[in-house]
Amino acid sequence: MGGLAVTAEHRLGDLELSVALEVAAGECLALAGPSGAGKSSVLRVIAGLVAPRAGRVACGDHVWLDVERGVDLPPEARRCGYVFQDYALFPRLSAWQNVAYGLRGPRRQRRTRALELLERFGLSARADDRPRTLSGGERQRVAVARALAPRPSALLLDEPLSALDARTRAAASRELAAVLHAAGVPALLVTHDFQEAALLGDRVGVMDAGRIVQAGSAGELAAAPATPFVADFTGAVVLTGTASRGDAGLTRVRLDGGGEVSSAEDAVGPVAVTVFPWDIAVAPAGAVDPGSARNHLEVEVVSVTAVGNRVRVGLAAPQPLTAELTEPAVERLHLRPGARVVASWKATATRLLPL
Amino acid sequence: MRWFALPLALALAFLVLPVLAIFLDSPPGELLDALGEPGALDALWLSLRTSVTALAIIVVVGTPAAYLLATRRFRGRALLITLIELPLVLPPAVAGIALLAALGPSGILGGALEDAGIQLTFETAGVVVALTFVASPYYLRQAQASFGALDRSWLDASRTLGASPTRTFARIAIPTAAPGLVTGGALAFGRALGEFGATLMFAGSLAGITQTAPLAIYERFATDFEAALALSAVLVAVSAAILLSVKFFEGSALRHD
């Protein structure tokens, strides 16, 4: 299985799309950006649903599109799985028939394989039901199963979690992350939610106005945003840990890799902890701020990046953490890579997302 | 809100009364007798045959055409749609003239047809042509609307799963749009069954060959009103049966979704 290599230039209404990206086999690149940034268009170009003005799409050794050379395979000739935003399940076919749609061969064979996949997604009991009778989460799983059934060479997902309610989304994202890694093919996912991108993507690319503005790990983007837009968009820091009941009605979260924080929200079990960089105060090590902030973490400064008139400070807790300070504050604290400081923020500013 | 009942009652009375009168104006025994008379059954059979043939042509040619119109954007699409819908607003007499001007013996293609040995005037084939012309917009319009209402992502999804545009059309578009297509077919069939003016002008009127039920009714109206009533009653019954079975089909299809 090869990786996905894409370049594309296209004009869509007012938007001028211009992207270049690569996704290795087994890797998931998450494109995050506001609506209208052109994210779905990138997927449509790769799938062959839109022919760009210029560009090239190759999956491994197979060239699906090469505008210069006049190569443009139709969608049905590209082995590209696509999970649509509203799932696009065929309304008159049952769940197993949907999953089997992309398969060829005798009916029994197709049904067997479809049932296998549904089993893996925990949907065997719903195999003969029509999409209308399935819940949002179930439909999402059928859609993913359907895209995977024909063993595609690449997987594209358009906002795979956004149609789900908050509770379902948590479990679904965990499942999806596992599926993506098991599939072993390059996966490209688009979302308007940076947190989702951070959770599901091995790498994240921030898109705005048709271009990929910055790409890297989620931590890098938050810690060292290249532009104010990226800084705004990446917003919250995401840590992972395990939550349990604490004292005084607070939730205690043991962070993966060390450290403990408290949150005013309720959760138990694996959680994602989010806090906005501008809610994080930084003080020299050893100085305990007697303010109402409840969370203190001893951290090491990894990077100091100026963005406009703000400064993003990358910290390691050891999980990556990002604080946003003013320039004078950074001066006062003598922050530079390697310095050991204390990051603190309020328990009420700590959001928990069950995983 | 209550005063709305009055216009509804008026509309109902106005539409239902003439139809009921067909059945009530003469004793059923006489109606049945009049049916037994030879020309009547010939006319009914001819009407059914020609309408079914016209419908078959309309569906076979019209379905892919409507699909293309509904799913592709191309220049001049709006104009094309208007042109196709034109026969809808043409009075039947104008339709007759139009067919003659195009396919009649002195028409644009008249010479070519004659050379090819195709005879339309005075032939049953001519009736089928006339019916196809006046009835096709009824189907095309409905089919186009039904295909247009399909969620495009279904069609895209089908393509990404390896199905060619033709396969997508057959396996996804048609079954999903089916209720609308059936309605369109019923409308077209009803229109074809009732066509009078264009058929008379283009194909003429001869018992067994070109005299369809409406033409037979018209002939009998002047001399044998009972026979006209009888034929009308049968046509009403057939049309009602078609309408009801379409409603039934639509309803059951919706339930099975």
Next chain:
Amino acid sequence: MRWLVLAVALLAVGCGDDEPAADERPRLIVSAAASLTDALTVCSREFEGADVRLSFGGSDELAAQIRQGVRPDVFAAANTRLPEELASEDLLETPVEFATNELVMALPGDEREIERVEDLAAPGVRLVIGAETVPVGSYTRDVLGHLPAGVREQILANVRSEEPDVRGVVGKLTQGAADAGFVYLTDITGDLTAVELPPELQPTVAYGAGVVKGTEQQELAQRYLDGLTDGPCADALREEGFGPPPG
């Protein structure tokens, strides 16, 4: 709310016609055979004292309407049988004959091979005639009835359409769909050639008309009827080629 007012206003305008003001003329409704179209349309405009509304169609269809309760003021047919029938059913006042016509065999302008009625028996001839119940159709059958049985049957076998009125026959001829047809002399247009029938075959084509019983315009209707034999309409009929009433 505004659209409601507009709709009502439009309705009022549309129906306004039916309410004649004191100085507007009364209306006279005349049902007449299709073959009378050209003659009566022009002359009726000159009818004094009333607005003449003409309704043309196959005489049998018009008679059927009268039987069904549709009441014009005057009925003019292409034969005398229908007016007499209606009179015996007490639907029409005593009818009068007001014109005669001639039945001819009509050929499209470029037809060369047909010269006599008997030629219609040749195989492959496409003949169009009126339906049995419409006057032009029944006159045609009278003509054919005078021919030897074998010839008659072959001619009838060549019939390709039985039109509900004479205009349909003319139409089929002018489009070039038919090789021959039977129409009235008065229907012959520039595109058609008329072949006169020999006197032994020529049927008596007499047109009869009468005042419809129960009309509210008794005097006007009677005057119109009289005008068919003596007046502007009589003149118009002569001009179109109709003969004077017999006797």
